[in-house]
Each structure stands twice: as structure tokens, then as C-alpha cells.
Amino acid sequence: MIHASGYAAHTAQDGLHPFEFDRQEAGPGEVEIEVLYCGICHSDIHQVKNEWNNTVYPCVPGHEVVGRVSRVGEGVTRYRTGDLVGVGCMIDSCHECGPCQHGEENYCEGPNSWLATYNGPMLPAAMAPDHRNSYGRDNTFGGYSNSLVVREDFVLKIPAALKPEAAAPILCAGVTTYSPLKHWRVKPGDKVGIIGFGGLGDMAAKIARAMGAEVTVFTRTPEKLEEASRLGVSGILESDKKAIEKMTQSFDFMLSTVPEKHDVNPFIPLLKRDCTLCVVGALENLEPVNNQQLAFHRKNVAGSLIGSIAETQEVLDFCAKHGIAPDIEMVAMQEVNDAYRKVEEGEVRFRYVIDMATLEKPAGLGPR
Template sequence: MIKSHGYAARHSFSSLKLFHFEREEAGANEVEIAVMFCGVCHSDIHQVKNEWSNTVYPCMPGHEVVGKVTRVGPGVTRHAVGDVVGVGCMIDSCRACPACQAGFQNYCEGPNSWLATYNGPMVPAKKAPTGDNMYRRDNTFGGYSDTLVVKEDFVLKIPAGLKPEAAAPILCAGVTTWSPLRHWKVQPGDKVGILGFGGLGHMAAKLAKAMGAKVTVFTSTPEKIDEAARLGVTGILEDDQGALANLKASFDFILSTVPEKHDVNPFVELLKRDKTLVAVGALEPLKPINNMETAMHRKSVGGSLIGSIAETQEVLDFCARHGIAPDIEIISIQDINDAYKKVEDGDVRFRYVIDMASLSNDAKG
């Protein structure tokens, strides 16, 4: 066993604190990874607070993980000791269902769905296990830690053109927005709207722009209008009724990255006939859709969940080729609880990334 440590929450009402545990050593087709950086995702906060009613405690978040391979198990051919690699939202799936067979592990239809990098299988409202759950499939510990052990085919290669710390948020924020942009076939010249301009939204804007789209971001934060201009895209306040009225029936695709329940109806009105608005930021029910608007113009409102392993590698490579990286702020693990508050208050520009070397400062605590 590998003696490990990280930061975890023991209850929905507790803060993240130092937590000691053990991981099994790399077995056949598995790699052992020393974690270097881990992004902070808004879903980490939802999970720690049990806002999706499926959290297993102790909960150790972290699914935007970049590290260095330190050991490989028997049969490993894709990665070698010393490689800089990434681990995103998943570390396994059933591998047998139609979705997995088609390469869409993120839509695994097996009895336990895909195995999340932390908190175990991604199934809704599952009953928390009792007793010692530290080595069971219904609880996994994520990247707010010093080590990970992952099956090699769920480990991504970090291209040389990406800094490891910048690559971390691409493993979730990047692929979560890349997947719908690709699936709904955004083309050069398309007019694309991005609702929400936080961690996911700013990556969506960068990716869509690099794909050749004409990008408009809708934000509730006046200060972010200048940020949009800095990225070379148009920024509009989402409650600017005059601006919205002038944009009716003009967009080819709209992606909502707002991480909580919200009203998409004003933005459905901005779609052209036969076009789609896709929500990726919220897993709870949205406000009811005005079906008069969708039916009268054959518009669609859809959803999308993270991305497949192949899509994740694809977006990493795309970002390396196009010089795209998220805007990040490096923090120490000791500042994680303060960082959570700032994320909830919208005070981060745009993504926190934990330097996991800071974990050594209190590893003996």
C-alpha cells in the first residue's frame, strides 16, 4: 500500500482538512502518479457540500489532475516513468455497454455508470455506504492529494506545448465545453454565444474563437466585459434587455456554462431556427422551458456531460497547437477553503489551480 495524504471533507458542513489514507500500488495496466497540480472546479464545491445528494464521505475532490508517472504496473505500454500526464473526471467505466463500446465512457450505461476520479460511480442520489469505505468502488479519492493510481487507458498525455499547471483545467473545464462545440458541429463563421464567463465560460470562448466562430459572451459581471475584449470576443451583460432584443434569432449555437439553476429562456430566443442551446454547467433542474418558443422555430435545448477520453486528449492537443490555455491563479492547498468561498462569490479570474507541492508543508500534521 502507498501511504498518501491530501485534503478532504468529512461532512457536508465541514471544511477541507488534511487527511491521511492509503492507496493500492499500481497493478496490471495501471500507473502511479505523483500529483503536481490540480484544478479547482465548481463541481468540487457542489460535491463537498452534497448539493447533488450523492456525496460519499470522506470526500477528497480533484478531477483536473496533472502529475508525473512514478511507477507503472505490468502490461503498461501507453505511459512510462517520468511522463507528464493528466487525469480528468473519470478513472474507469463498465467498458461493455454500447456507450463505452462507442468510445463515450462519459455516458456509460453500466449499472454503476462511470467511475469518477473522486466520490465513486457517477450515479444520482446513491445511498452512502456504511463502515470503512476507503478502498471500495463506491468511494474514490481525487487529486487534492499527493498520489493517484489509475488505469493507463484513462490517463491522458500532456502535450509538450502546454504548461502542466495550465493543462489541469483543460481536463474538465476544457473538455466539458469542447465536447458540445464539436458534437453540435460549430463551424468557422458560426455565431456562438457563451452564457456565463467563469472557468468553463472563458475556456469555451477561447476554444470557439480558435475554431473560427464569432463569439459573444453573456455575463452578469460588468468587469468581465473588458476581459471579453481582451480575449477578442464580444461581451454583453446578460440582463441588458436592449442588447438581447437586438440579437434575437441570430445565433447558430449557444452554450450555457452557468453552474447552478438558471433561466435559459431569454437566450433560447436568440437562436436561429433549427439551432440549439446546450447547458453544461448545472446538473440540477433548470427553470421550465418556454416550449412555444422552441416549437414555433424548431429550436432545441440540450445537455452535455464532460467528455470522453478521446475528446479529452483531442482538446489537449488542440490547445497545444493553438496556444490556448486557461487563465489561472496558483494557490496552495492550505488556501483551498478560502478559494471555495471566492469561487462561490465569483471573485476568481478565472480558474484556481492548486500547486500540490504545498501539501508537503503540513503532510506530517
């Protein structure tokens, strides 16, 4: 057994606190990883607070993990000790269903869907209270810890051109936006609208621009207009109704990255005929969609869930090739509860990343 240290929530109300636990050592086909950095995703906050009504406690969040291989199990061929690697939202799947056979593990149709890096399989809320799964694990503990053990085929290579700490959010925020941009075939010259300009919106704008699209971001925050200009994309305030009205039927694709319940109806008129608005930021019920807006121009409102393992490697390589990285702010493990508050209140400029070297420091000390 591996004795592990991390931070966990034990209820929806008490925040994250130091937590000691054991992990199984790397078995055949598995890789043991020393965690160096872990991004803070808004999904972590939803899960810790049980806002999706399916959290299994104790909950050790973290699915934007970068670390070094510390040990490999029997039969591992892809990685060696010392390799810089990443782990995203999944650590296993059924391997047998149609989506898994086609390399789309993120849409696994097995008995429990894919196995999440933390909080076990992505089970419906009704199944959570007596959570058991076919992998023999009551729960899984994520990257807010000093170690992970993962199947080698769910481990990603971190390109040398990426800074390890900046690569961490690409493993969720990056692939969650790359996957729909790729699926709906965004190409040079397309007009792409990004709704919401936080962690996901930042990556979506950078990736779409690198794909050759003409990008417009929609934000509620005036200060972010300057940031959009810095990235070389257009920025529009959602409150600027006149400017938005002028964009009617002008977008080839739109991506909503807003991480909570919101209304997409104001943006549907902006789509061209036969085009799609995809929602990736919210798993809650959205405001009802006005089907008249869809039907009259055969438009679509769709959803997309993270990305496959292959797509995650693709986006890491794509970001390395194009010099793309999220804007990040490093925090100590002991600052995680304050970081959560700032994310919820919109104070952070894009993405927090935890320096796991601070895990062993006494509470109250900041990063090195």
C-alpha cells in the same frame, strides 16, 4: 499499499482538512502518478457540500489532475516513469455498453455508470447512502492528494506546448466545453453565444474562437466585458435587454456554462431555427422552458456531460496547437477553503489551481 496525503471533507459543513489514507499500488495495466497540480472545479464545491445529494464521505475532491508517472504496473505500454500526464473526471467505466464500445465512456450505461475520479461512480442520489460498486471500491479519492493510481487507458498525455499547471483545468473545463462545440459541429463563420464567463465560459470562448466562430459572451459582471474584448470576442451584459433583443434569431449555437440553477428562457429567442442551446454548467433542475419559444422555430435545449477520454486528449492537443490555456491563479493546498469561498462569491478571475508541492507545508503557509 501506498500511504497518501491529501485534503478531505468529512461532512457537508466542515470544509476540507488534512487527511491520510492508503491507495492500492499500481496493478496490471495501471499507472501510479505523483500529483503536481490540481484545478479547483465548481463541481468540487458542489460535491464537498453535498449539494447534489450523493456525496460519499470522506470526500477527497479533484478531477483536473496533472502529474508525473512514478511507477507503471505490469503490461503498461503507453506510459513510462517520468512522463507528464493528466487525469480528468473518470478513471474507469464498464467497457461493455454501447457508449463505451463507441468511445463515449462519459455516457456509460453500465450498472454504476463510469467510475468517477473521486466520490466513486456517478450514482443517483437515492443510491448513495449504501454506496457499493462493481469495482470493489466503496469510494474513490481524487487529486487533492499527492498520488493517484489510474488505468492507463484513462490517463492523458500532456503536450509539451502546454504549461502543466495551465493544462490542469483543460481536463474538465476544457473538455466539458469542447465536447458540445464539437458535437454540434461548430464551424468557421458560425455565431456562438456563451452564457456565463467564469472558468468554463473562458475556455468555451477561447475554443469556439479557435474553431473560427464569431463569439459573444453573456455575463452579469461589467468588469468581464474588458476581459472579453481582450480575448477578441464580444461581451454583452445580461441586464442589457435592448442589446439582447437585437440579437434575436442570430446564433447558430449557444452554450450555457452557469454552474447553478438558472433561467435559459431569455436566450432561446436568440437561436436561429433548428439550432441548439446546450447546458453544461448545472446539474440541478433548471427553470421550466417555454416550449412555445422552441416549437415555433424548432429549436432545442440540450445537455452535455464532460467528454470522452478521446475528446479529452483531442482538446489538450487542440489547445496546444492553438496556444490556448485557461487563465489561472495558483493557490496553496492550505488556502483551499478560502479559494472555495471566493469561487462561490465570484471573486476569482476564472480558474484556481492547487500547487500540490505545498501539501507538506504547515497550515497557514502560502505557495512557494
